[in-house]
Amino acid sequence: DSGVTQTPKHLITATGQRVTLRCSPRSGDLSVYWYQQSLDQGLQFLIQYYNGEERAKGNILERFSAQQFPDLHSELNLSSLELGDSALYFCASSVDGNSPLHFGNGTRLTVT
């Protein structure tokens, strides 16, 4: 158990809809990262937050947004969903910006 909790585990929704994925980092970790992994694809880095502030941005679409709250949990919002957004979305956390990442077990999003 990595200590990183992601909810929900599964999400099925229709095209055009909006969903929110939630991540609770390991106790004491200040940094949160979001990754997208499509079927048989690699991990695509989306965005990183550190102690509530955006630290780095990767291949995140404009339809996607995220934030990290004062209690350090994070939410990834996906809007105007398309079939191609179907993927596993992973959250990871680390103590600071230089420590190894600890991943949750992901949220599997299916857009129909």
Added chain:
Amino acid sequence: LAKTTQPISMDSYEGQEVNITCSHNNIATNDYITWYQQFPSQGPRFIIQGYKTKVTNEVASLFIPADRKSSTLSLPRVSLSDTAVYYCLVGLYNNNDMRFGAGTRLTVKP
């Protein structure tokens, strides 16, 4: 941006030692090298991290030559449960260099 190159796939047999090499020719002075393991439908799991020379923990060893342009993950006496994708990641986490490559799909056969 420190780009990494790994073999796409490797096969091994139970009980053998497996060495997976990652090339990172443009590694920066402050970059660390980190390896992760991922099983299907699970999040990657941290295996080992190093900066130079050799690092060993209870599951693996990491060998880094003096020029740091490559690194080798060594898994001693693999078992069927070591079948997974292994990712090499190079860089600092507080900038934009936390991008994973394609990884190496290791298949351990009985």
